[in-house]
Amino acid sequence: MIEFSNVSKRYTTASQYHAVNDVTFSVAKGELLVLFGESGSGKTTTLKMINRLLDPTSGQIKIENQDIASLDKVTLRRKIGYVIQGVGLFPHMTIAENISIIPDLMGWSKEKTEKKVLELFELIGFKDRALLRRKPSELSGGQQQRVGIARALASGSKILLMDEPFGALDPLTKANISEEFLKIQKELSLTVIMVTHDIMDGLLFADKIAVMREGKLESFGTPREMINQTGSAYVSELLDKPFAQIKKITKIIDNL
Ligand SMILES: Nc1ncnc2c1ncn2[C@@H]1O[C@H](COP(=O)(O)OP(=O)(O)OP(=O)(O)O)[C@@H](O)[C@H]1O
Ligand SMILES: [Mg+2]
DSSP states (O other): OEEEEEEEEOSOTTOOOOSEEEEEEEEOTTOEEEEEEOTTSSHHHHHHHHTTSSOOSEEEEEETTEEGGGSOHHHHHHTEEEEBTTBOOOTTSOHHHHHTHHHHHTTOOHHHHHHHHHHHHHHTTOOOGGGGGSOGGGSOHHHHHHHHHHHHHHTTOSEEEEESTTTTSOHHHHHHHHHHHHHHHHHTTOEEEEEESOHHHHHHHOSEEEEEETTEEEEEEOHHHHHHOOSOHHHHHHHHHHHHHHHHHHHHHHTO
16 A cells, blocks of 8 residues: 655755665555654654655655655645644634545535534544534643544545654543544554554554664564564664563552
8 A cells, every 4th residue: 555665855955864764664455554763763754755745855655556756746645644743733723624624625515524523523532512613722732632633534535644643642532542543444444654652552553563763664563573573672672661661560569
């Protein structure tokens, strides 16, 4: 579905610094890829090249075997849902209007759009419909983030790019929303690339995990392969941190 071949991105020609450096990987239809890595490792840059908010400096990206460099940007973006890092709702629009942006652009009937908006609004855990008439600034940060997820799903896209979609959510809300999301993802066979800072997300949700480090792909594989692999000291260190915490908690519980 999505195929990166030796993709690099430099933001300025003056510098040799590569935000993304010779990255090759692919994601099959219906797969969920978790993109993991430290701050500044190139995750957002990678996502933005998929819907051509950025173009690679070199290399090729294909979607369904088509080189996206030859596709019209606007058409491409309508086909791809995007949950922006740090929410990115339009402040002057109501919640309902924000969710229905793409359906409106695609010329859906008012009825069909309203039905979809309500369905997604409930899916992201809201009950009070009055919220639909509020502006984003009148919602909490986590609520805004959930609206961002609904908006991306409303596009009906088969591909979703999600940049830390659950970053602002408490663990309980996150667990509920992510569970609902995973159900839909499997049901509709959505191809998803999701950036997260929580390695546990990767291990729980992902079909594949890509670890980025300083623009390079440090490791790529299934969660099982990642846990079993001994090739990268960096990945072992990444995994050791949360497991050490779990061990600590288990010890506390054992001593209760
Ligand atoms: N518009 C830009 N111009 C110049 N450099 C940029 C630009 N955007 C990002 N960078 C640089 O490219 C590198 C990768 O940035 P990117 O946003 O992809 O990181 P990230 O992995 O998404 O980090 P985070 O987890 O903090 O969101 C960083 O060193 C960043 O400073
Ligand atoms: Mg980022």
